[in-house]
Amino acid sequence: MKVVVSIGGNALGETPQEQMDALYGAVRPIADLIAAGHTVALVHGNGPQVGAIHLAMEHAHNQGQPVPAMPLPECVAMTQGYIGYHVQNILGEELRRRGMERMPVTVVTHVEVDPADPAFDDPAKPVGSFYSLREKEQLEREKGYVLKEDAGRGYRRMVPSPHPHNIVEKDIILRLIEEGYPVIACGGGGIPVVRKENRLEGTAAVVDKDYASAVLAKELDADAMFLLTGVDQVAINWGRPDQKWLARADVPQMETYIAQKQFAPGSMLPKVEASLEFVRGRPGKRAFITSLPNLSVALRGEGGTEIVCPA
Numbered sequence: 397m398k399v400v401v402s403i404g405g406n407a408l409g410e411t412p413q414e415q416m417d418a419l420y421g422a423v424r425p426i427a428d429l430i431a432a433g434h435t436v437a438l439v440h441g442n443g444p445q446v447g448a449i450h451l452a453m454e455h456a457h458n459q460g461q462p463v464p465a466m467p468l469p470e471c472v473a474m475t476q477g478y479i480g481y482h483v484q485n486i487l488g489e490e491l492r493r494r495g496m497e498r499m500p501v502t503v504v505t506h507v508e509v510d511p512a513d514p515a516f517d518d519p520a521k522p523v524g525s526f527y528s529l530r531e532k533e534q535l536e537r538e539k540g541y542v543l544k545e546d547a548g549r550g551y552r553r554m555v556p557s558p559h560p561h562n563i564v565e566k567d568i569i570l571r572l573i574e575e576g577y578p579v580i581a582c583g584g585g586g587i588p589v590v591r592k593e594n595r596l597e598g599t600a601a602v603v604d605k606d607y608a609s610a611v612l613a614k615e616l617d618a619d620a621m622f623l624l625t626g627v628d629q630v631a632i633n634w635g636r637p638d639q640k641w642l643a644r645a646d647v648p649q650m651e652t653y654i655a656q657k658q659f660a661p662g663s664m665l666p667k668v669e670a671s672l673e674f675v676r677g678r679p680g681k682r683a684f685i686t687s688l689p690n691l692s693v694a695l696r697g698e699g700g701t702e703i704v705c706p707a
Contacts, residue, residue: 469598507586
């Protein structure tokens with residue numbers, strides 16, 4: 397079975413050491429899938445990591461150090477490299493311990509977005525530091541940034557979060573997984589690019605990793621997609637006395653729940669929407685939303701929330 401697994405950047409900690417420590421536990425369920433004979437493409441988030449890189453480079457530049465301000469696409473590429481380095485080493489160690497020889501491979505991945513995407517007209521994804529009103533006005537004037545108040549703690553730079561529509565390296569990723577190599581791809585949602593004739597040009601944006609996972613899963617013709625989160629199952633009526641956990645649902649049911657605003661934007665909603673994007677119109681494909689420890693259990697149909705398209 398061909399499987400795409402998406403794991404959040406927050407699950408990997410905020411420092412390189414925290415990340416390595418977290419990965420020693422995180423790779424075991426993924427290794428279980430590989431040991432069971434499934435081919436795996438792993439997508440990871442990079443929220444804390446890209447924020448740390450962006451903030452460090454920005455701070456050094458603003459303090460007059462001989463460090464260039466680093467564009468956001470380059471920061472995403474950096475996180476793909478260093479998170480991939482850790483995943484390759486630690487997942488590879490776990491696979492070798494089990495006597496398996498096919499080692500993981502990281503593919504620095506470009507993800508195409510549409511420059512006409514409405515997200516570019518209303519940047520809403522916060523990145524980087526908090527600024528005062530005076531600093532906000534200066535950055536808007538000198539650099540053309542869009543800054544908005546965030547959580548009452550000051551102003552932060554906002555960037556667009558456009559929808560992905562093409563994984564540039566999909567053919568390479570498919571060839572690798574078909575040859576049995578676990579692949580780490582679309583890290584942080586991928587490096588957002590727009591196509592200009594024969595050139596791919598990076599754009600200051602952030603692509604949601606779950607939407608990128610859905611596009612990747614479709615382009616690889618994966619059998620199943622796992623979007624991992626902090627809970628074992630999706631719930632409706634969250635936090636109310638009639639809260640209900642969902643073991644299995646089809647596309648029409650989940651679309652009804654979305655219309656009822658059952659899922660929080662920026663939290664569970666993107667995972668549900670990405671799951672629908674993968675399975676809609678494709679009977680037999682399965683999307684799961686669950687926790688990392690529940691990964692293998694969900695694939696056996698004994699846990700998690702499974703989302704399918706009715707035949």
